[in-house]
Amino acid sequence: MTTAVRTTEARVRRAELAAFLRSRRERITPEQVGLERGRRRRTPGLRREEVAQLSAVGVTWYTWLEQARDIQVSPQVLDAIARALLLDRSERAHLFALGGATDPAPNSECTGVTPSLRMMLRQLDPFPACLQNSRFDILAYNTAYGRLLCDLDALPPEDRNCLWLAFTNEQWRDSLVDLDETLRAMAAKFRASMAGHLAEPPWKALLDRLLAASAEFREIWERHEVLRPGDRTKLFRQSRVGLLRLDHTGLWTGPTPGPRLLTYTPVDEESRRRLEELARL
Structure with a gap:
């Protein structure tokens, strides 16, 4: 040449x-x-x-x-x-x-949402489902998830973060039956995930925003608790249809700890009926 x-x-x-x-x-x-x-x-x-x-x-x-x-x-x-x-x-x-350079971290987290993933989310209705990254950002969601805890469509994109909503949004908080336990677990998972992203601006920006907005978060954060993601049954108090008992399952869509597809399936017939009712409203 x-x-x-x-x-x-x-x-x-x-x-x-x-x-x-x-x-x-x-x-x-x-x-x-x-x-x-x-x-x-x-x-x-x-x-x-x-x-x-x-x-x-x-x-x-x-x-x-x-x-x-x-x-x-x-x-x-x-x-x-x-x-x-x-x-x-x-x-x-x-x-x-x-x-013209070699990537030093080729398996870095993927933040994109493919058309096939969006189609999967739609097909899961009336069961709530969303795509979430390890920072608790809600990258995409179906109609059922958008109505489960609050009206997500009404929120600006920068507020569509589960950790932020759990500590600052009253409607979201009212929907969590085990609020105290959930807040501690989410903060502990966030700390565990952040260990690999300490110098990254979006992570630092979210942490600073939470520390400034919530005394409750500041108190929990000082405990230095850590917890890894896991699947379990969750209880939600949906404002229009009542109590929902849902099994929470997380499926990795790429290299760990990348985005996860989170699904919520009914534990009993009553919860299934109420999810179908929510879809009709």
Whole structure:
């Protein structure tokens, strides 16, 4: 391969990388990564300086990346950018291919929701089901789950997090029969999961938000309890149909500890009847 050909290929790759970074940056809302939107925001999605801040890289350096400048990109920096932009596994692999680097963590959590997973969620109605990551973000859900504890459709996307709702949303809290036990267990699972993500901005942003909003969370967090995810029967006090006894099952959709498909199936006929009634309302 001649030098001219290699130079042309490198230039094309840099242009593709720049366009890809811009497209991923523009699709993410500030709220998704723990930033305030502000009143004067005109840029769709995140600003360049915000991505640089979240990735812990220089603003000028990141700007050069989006301008397709001829600069060297380390795997560690690409990893930080991939995490800041919430890339799924396919997008992450594409980023490293364009950057000409080897991914140091190829099994990083996938945040994407495929059409087949969305179809599975719909098919499970009237049984509640959702797709949730290890940070308790609700990535997708069916109609039954959207009505189970509160009206999820009425909430902004940045509030669709089970841990946040359990400590701050009164309707969600009223629906949990074993509230105290559930709160302790969720905080303990969050601490166990966060051990592998301590330096990642979305995790730190959620923790800071919870600590600022809930004295109850602050007290539980100070206990330093840890717990791994598990399946068990859960009781819900649904505001329109009454008590529901549901078996909770989590199915991994990718490498552990990636997103899980959570399903809630009725333990008895009364709970099944009430779920069907909820679907008709």
